[in-house]
Amino acid sequence: MTRQMVQNIKQDKVIELMCEVLDFAEESEQKVIGAVNQMGLPMFFASIDALDIEDIEKERIRALKEVIDTKAKAIEKMKGGQ
Numbered sequence: 864m865t866r867q868m869v870q871n872i873k874q875d876k877v878i879e880l881m882c883e884v885l886d887f888a889e890e891s892e893q894k895v896i897g898a899v900n901q902m903g904l905p906m907f908f909a910s911i912d913a914l915d916i917e918d919i920e921k922e923r924i925r926a927l928k929e930v931i932d933t934k935a936k937a938i939e940k941m942k943g944g945q
Contacts, residue, residue: 874903878895878896881895881927882895884927885920885923885924887920887923888917891917891920894915894916895907895916895924898910898914911924911925
């Protein structure tokens with residue numbers, strides 16, 4: 864299995880879990896999946912406002928991004944020995 868295939872499988876699982884946890888409407892889920900596949904996860908999170916989904920769903924994505932960012936900072940601090 865190539866490295867790119869593994870990355871795609873991992874990304875698909877992340878998208879699937881995100882949509883399930885954030886309880887998106889079916890239509891919104893398809894839009895989110897399409898956006899992530901087109902842009903990739905980092906750009907997706909940078910383009911939340913451009914998504915054609917309900918505002919409450921955008922807020923859920925922002926909340927998830929905040930959790931991810933907070934965890935990433937905590938991990939970075941641990942790696943730095945602080």
